[in-house]
Amino acid sequence: MKPLFHPDTADIQLSSVLYALSDPVRLMMVYKLRQNGERACGDIELPIAKSTVSHHSRTLREAGVVRTRTHGTHRLLSLREEDLETRFPGLLNSILASYEETDEL
Numbered sequence: 323m324k325p326l327f328h329p330d331t332a333d334i335q336l337s338s339v340l341y342a343l344s345d346p347v348r349l350m351m352v353y354k355l356r357q358n359g360e361r362a363c364g365d366i367e368l369p370i371a372k373s374t375v376s377h378h379s380r381t382l383r384e385a386g387v388v389r390t391r392t393h394g395t396h397r398l399l400s401l402r403e404e405d406l407e408t409r410f411p412g413l414l415n416s417i418l419a420s421y422e423e424t425d426e427l
Contacts, residue, residue, distance in 0.1 A: 326383060326390050331405040334386035339410065342385035343417055348378045352387060352401060352414075353421055360400040 329335075343349050347370055354366050363375050370378075379399060382388040387406065388399045406414045 326392075328383060328389055329386040331386075331408055334405065334409045336410060336413075338385040339387055339406065339413070342382050342387050345378065345381075347374075348382055348387075349417070349421055351375075351378060351382065351399075353418055355388065355399060355401040356403070356418060360398050362396045362398055364396075366399070 343352065347368060350368060351366055355361060363379050364372055366375070368375060379388065379390065379397070382399075383390050386402060386409075389402050391398050391400070401414075403414060
């Protein structure tokens, strides 16, 4: 299996993070990862086809929002909270707090 690209903390761009979090499905994924911790892609309940989850996972990973690690045949996603907090203090907390206040849950 080829290695997956993850930007270094210093290389995470604000525009990429905001783009990744602008999609309601990706925002829901991030919210659920924060609530439940590391998960396999297929274990995150989403209102979309599993094939589409891979696309959204890749977008989040390449933006630096999540880290993907391989465990056997599974790919496990975890939120890069510390990296995002280092790079953009308070951003993720503000976005997820606003998300919690909406009817999108």
